[in-house]
Amino acid sequence: MKKRLGDYVLAFLIILILNFILPRLMPGDPITAIYGDALVEMSPELEAHLLERYGLERSLPEQFYLYLLHFFQGDLGYSFYFHAPVSHVLAGALPWTLLLAGVALACSALLGIVWGAEAGSRRGSLFDRASLITALFLNGIPGFLVGILLLLFLGFYAGWFPLSGAASVHLDYTGWAWVQDILSHLFLPALTLTLVQLPRNFLLMRSSLLGVMEKPYVTTARCKGIKERLVRYRHALKGALPPVVTRLGMSVGLLFTGVLFVEVVFAYPGMGHLFFLALQYHDYPVVHGCLLVITVCVLMFNLLADLISIKLDPRLKEDAR
């Protein structure tokens, strides 16, 4: 476990260093590189303040020290596009992303596990082969295309769901109506993300189960006359689940990549959408802040998955040491 933690810390450091070094590698004025073209009309006082804040006239190691200091104080800079500290901008977006990613992760994991278990335990059957081909094809369709098509058909043509955003802007709903409003905005993005994640989870679960179904203990359970459904979900699942959970945790990076596209397509006001906006307006402090926070999320989900798989399969504890 200590080694895994070390990996996470190193990964995080690499992202920090990338964020630090990229703007400083750019030709020209580092302030413009850090703050983008937004600062055309920069007053001399502001310029002096920024030079001071980033320590741009000092040596690189000193700049890095300042950078780390600010980071651990929660100071990620100031967004000139949103006219607010970056940390405030990010704090407004993060809950939406976590909601969307969480719902999609739960749905796609659950559906993928059940689908994979059903198909894998009937290996070679028509259902299994049809599922496999469906999953292979579905897996190839990029999330943004799935999103746009759902948006067009279920949102625009059918008119069942709102086309963008996470809540109706000018209406002040309260109580139940508010929850309904949030859910109706969440539905299409969450559906898209679930559809994008599902085939992967299905394939993982199916192949993991295929390995387990041949184990002697599963045969024993069958011979004891236990019902097939119980063998599948009580016995085989227990053996097949830990690797799936680990892989799920490792694929959280993909989940957040998916979130980025889905949020852009549906203009869902989370981190991905923010990242995209900031990129368009060259608001680099926000770009860096987004990337840092998303990386932290990914690393934490990874860690969580590691802990859960150890819980599910205590044998892993010895490997992890």
Add this chain to the structure above:
Amino acid sequence: MHVNYWDEIKKDNLGRTGLLLITVLAVVALGAPLLAPYNPWEYVAPSLSPPSWGHPLGTNDVGQDIFSELLYGTRTTLLVSVTAAFFSTLISLVLGVVAGLRRGLPERLVLRLVDVMLVIPVFLVALLVAAYFQPGMTTLIVLFSLLLWPPGTRIIWNRVLSLKHQAHFTAARQFGAGTAYLVGRHLVPELYPLLAVNFIQVVRRAVFMEAGLAFLGVFDPAAKSWGLMLHYAREFIFTDAWQWWLLPPGLAVSLTIIAFALVGYSLEAALDPRMRRQTYADH
């Protein structure tokens, strides 16, 4: 494991479909200038015209022929993804073999780096770096090659560990073969199937990443790329134009990814004895 992989893929329906699709894509990519009715960089008709006999997919917002754009887009996609897959597989091969043969510090360094790289969200890093450079094809190839090698390295390292204790390997060493000869003559040929699988996986990921970056508008705006077409078409999706402007490049990206996934799946099935047994039992 002496199996004729080529035959295995051709026998498998999924693999055959994938190969067919890839062949079509390759032909389109090579023959784009001959096949395309117009120069996709030129204004050829009023902008936003719907499909007609002269312009099967209509024209885009600056009056360029969409069908010709689509054909030229194949070039960008395949060139970026295949080249990036080649270099990234090469990195995996070198690092995997070094780590497998030189146990101790080199191995620990490589494995640690792989573990760390595996938890980093690759696409987001690519996006960050690309955002600074407004990249063309070369930048993307370098970027993808540097980001997509870790999974393959781990697999190759693992295989090298088991290969180097095999009898023919030990025998060759006993006869006095040097490390270079051993690696070139005995080790690398045994790795070909794994390298092929890895190559295909990386192509698939690179196609997705290229399309994704371009869809977000982070790509040389003058290039012809499916993702970029999607990017421009997205502003017009609530008109009928999505049918001929957005859907074709979207399907092209999907079909390319699916084609490589099918070949990859069927190749992996041929490699994995557990799955092989099943296919024989089926017949």
